[in-house]
Amino acid sequence: MNYTLKQIPERTQKPRQSGLTMAMDKGLSIRQTEDFLDIAADHVDIVKLGWATSFVTPKLKEKLKVYKEAGIPVYFGGTLFEAFVIRGQFDDYRRVLDEFGLEYAEVSDGSIDMHQEEKCQYINTLAKQVTVLSEVGSKDEAKIIPPYKWIQLMRAELEAGAWKVIGEAREGGNVGLFRSSGEVRQGLVEEILTQIPPENIIWEAPQKAQQVWFVQLLGANVNLGNIAPHEVISVETIRLGLRGDTFSLYL
Template sequence: MNYVLKNLPVRTEKPRNTGFTMAMDKGLSLRETEDFVESCSDYVDIVKLGWATSFVTKKLKEKIAVYREAGIPVYFGGTLFEAFIVRGQFDDYRKVLDTYGLEYAEVSDGSISLNHEKKCEFISTLAQQVTVLSEVGSKDAAKIIPPYKWIEQMQTELNAGAWKVIGEAREGGNVGLFRDSGEVRQGLVEEILTQVPEERIIWEAPQKSQQVWFIKLLGANVNLGNISPSEVIPLETIRLGLRGDTFDHFLGEIKL
């Protein structure tokens, strides 16, 4: 940090298991990627190349190399996994992971109907090759999954070999964990936390109000995902209580 401020929450340091920030790259150019890692690499733990953007991204290997040189792992969005699965190309997907030297992969079923037992088989198989993040929740706003089902699927997918589970919100933060207004489904989150360890969950929270809500609930070192590259540093200030939204949250008994 550039100077000293007292009474800040203690942030975990990289490589970390909590306080995790997953940034979503929705098509940054190579130059933009270089600029992004120069300014934000200390605050980003992993980057997702959103949905299937990797299919149409120019200089993909070069972009992945920029992230790798900055010590930031990269993985392809779960929608790409689903695009391969629905076409019966699981083995081809595994080869793509090897071709690009990826060490992480996301397994999801937000856009396709996939038997949950089969999904867990995919997780188990991929876990022998890479570190798996599995996403729970639907991208269909009309499909409301009850809390017990979220818990059951998260637990089962962790048991199948997932390193962490991701709570679905899409890049807009208006499905899954959230109502279409962006409001957090608070009861759902609180019920999940009674059964699934918080350090095993990444909460997709692209909107500032959602990030603030989770930080106030779970502290500075909550795992958050789908963060826009331009919002990584603003998020870090929210985590530290250095933005109006959380300014008073970590001050304790300081008196002026």
């Protein structure tokens, strides 16, 4: 930090298991990536190349090299995994991970129907190759999953070998954990937390009000995901009680 302030919460240090900030790269150029990391690398723990953007991103290997040189792990969005699986190309997907030197992968079923046992088999297989993040929740706002099912899915996927489970919200923050208005499904989150340790969950929270809500509930070292690159510094001030929304949290 640039100067000293009292009554600032202690943040976990990288590489961390809690207090993670997962940023979503939806198509940054190499120069934009370099600028993003120049200001925010200390506050970013992992980057997701959103949905299947990696399929059409030019100079992908060069871009991944920029992240690697900054010590920031990268993974391809779960929608890409689903796109390979539904086409019967899971082995091709595994080869792509190796070809691009990825050490993380996301397993999801937000866009396709997949039996839980099948999903857990994919997690188990990939966990022997890379570190797996597993996303729970549907991208279909009409599909409401009851809390007990979220808990059962998260528990099973962690047992199958997932490093973290991700609570689905999409890049807009209007499905899964949230209502279409962006309002948090508070009862759902609180019930999940009765059974799943918070350090095992990354909560997708792209909207400021959602980030504030989770920090108020779980503190500075809550795991937050789908953070826009230009919002990473802002999120860090929310965590530390240095923005109006959380200003009184630690005083």
